[in-house]
Amino acid sequence: MLEVAGIDAFHGETQALFGASISVGASEVVALLGPNGAGKTTTLRSILGLTRARAGRIRFAGEDITALPTHRISKKGISWVPDDRRVFPTLTVARNLQIARRRTAFRQWSVGEMFGIFSALEHLMPRECENLSGGEMQMVAISRALLASPGLVLFDEPSQGLAPKIVQDVLKTIRMLKAEGIASLVVEQNALAALEASDRVYVMKQGRIVHHGPAQDLLRDVVLRRRLIGI
Ligand SMILES: Nc1ncnc2c1ncn2[C@@H]1O[C@H](COP(=O)(O)OP(=O)(O)OP(=O)(O)O)[C@@H](O)[C@H]1O
Secondary structure, three states: OEEEEEEEEEEOOEEEEEEEEEEEOOOOEEEEEOOOOOOHHHHHHHHOOOOOEEEEEEEEOOEEOOOOOHHHHHHHOEEEEOOOOOOOOOOEHHHHHHHHOOOOOOOOOOHHHHHHHOOOHHHHOOOEHHHOOHHHHHHHHHHHHHHOOOOEEEEEOOOOOOOHHHHHHHHHHHHHHHHOOOEEEEEOOOHHHHHHHOOEEEEEEOOEEEEEEEHHHHHHOHHHHHHHHOO
16 A cells, blocks of 8 residues: 655655565554654654655655655545644634545545544534643544544554543544554554554664564564664
8 A cells, every 4th residue: 555665754854764675465554663762753743745845755645746746645545643633723623623634545534524523522512722631632633644544554653642532532543443444653662552453563773774574573572673773
């Protein structure tokens, strides 16, 4: 479904990614782990065309998307749940969700289905997003990503700043997406929770992929895990 092949990316003149390669299969959940500054967010931004890959190729659903503008990439069926949520603060939840809707080659979701996933969402609809808690805002951000009809969702630190119960809800949602045939690429500081929810894992250090394999291997092999991700 997604093939990132040997990409280099830069912030100004500083190189942040060095030949990074990642693949995500249809309905696969893939974790992208690594220390601060390893290049995880830059990888997600490169897939979305927000930070341009200067070398390498990115393919999604059989098409080369390396040079496409971000709005066309999202119309191909890639949604993003950014770490800072980026909902429109002065608009209501209902309006934020309404403007997120998009047709792609993938399944369309209704706002009613979002109420089924996040039971608290319905009564938040008339509220302005700037008045929401972190967990409520995350519900809006994930619902918005789904209403854009994705085949793949990029999650950047989805559990950041959230209460443990909400973190569990987020992970449950990622597993539900998998059951619906939607793939996820998940950048997460909460590495153990991410590994438990994932099929495969990539570990990055200093802009390079230094390990990839089944998530279960890192869960079972404490020595390898400590060496790679320090926990
Ligand atoms: N806008 C920017 N301008 C300049 N350098 C940047 C910018 N964003 C990131 N970098 C640098 O690029 C490198 C990779 O950063 P990136 O945010 O992708 O890492 P990360 O693995 O997502 O880490 P974190 O968990 O801290 O977000 C780091 O050295 C970082 O300082």
